[in-house]
Amino acid sequence: MSVGLVWAQAANGVIGRQGTLPWHLPEDLKHFRNLTSGTTVVMGRGTWDSLPEKVRPLPGRRNIVLTKNARWAAPGANVAHSLAEALSSADGDVWVIGGASVYAAALEFADHVVVTELQESFDGDVHAPELDDHWRQAELTPEWQLSSSGLHYRIVNYVS
Numbered sequence: 001m002s003v004g005l006v007w008a009q010a011a012n013g014v015i016g017r018q019g020t021l022p023w024h025l026p027e028d029l030k031h032f033r034n035l036t037s038g039t040t041v042v043m044g045r046g047t048w049d050s051l052p053e054k055v056r057p058l059p060g061r062r063n064i065v066l067t068k069n070a071r072w073a074a075p076g077a078n079v080a081h082s083l084a085e086a087l088s089s090a091d092g093d094v095w096v097i098g099g100a101s102v103y104a105a106a107l108e109f110a111d112h113v114v115v116t117e118l119q120e121s122f123d124g125d126v127h128a129p130e131l132d133d134h135w136r137q138a139e140l141t142p143e144w145q146l147s148s149s150g151l152h153y154r155i156v157n158y159v160s
């Protein structure tokens, strides 16, 4: 089993604002869908709530939702009450898709991290975790790409 983390962050490290993504970056959503299709995705209950209802559960993926609430349930969601429980119930590739507290807990189990970096800064209330220096870039830093939104982004791969 491999465990990866995937997020998108602004230049100032922001990943979210009031339960939503602060930007509109269609190329990142496409990247996210391509990367996670056919895998198991693990997310916190807040991230589940943030998904538009029509893509909840995320289609074509096993959706595991972490919550401490023993009574929480939702159609299409597999519930786990700890990260260890979530990971032990998964086989094949696992992608941890947020939010900040789940990333922080999952980093020690991860073998790769895929970060979409935006060149622009955004206001927000949730920040990406720090990657300590045992994380290495898997390849040369790619060039900045121009999004159809006018924002600039690049996708950086790290391995542990």
Ligand code: VY7
Binding pocket: 006, 007, 008, 021, 028, 029, 032, 033, 051, 052, 055, 058, 059, 096, 097, 098, 115, 116
């Ligand atoms: C975004 C959405 C938000 C608003 C509208 C549609 C990286 C992302 C995440 C998590 C983006 C989202 C969506 C996007 C996914 C689609 C369905 C529609 C799909 C992450 N780099 N980017 N994220 N959807 N963890 N890492 O959740 O979601 O995949 O089918």
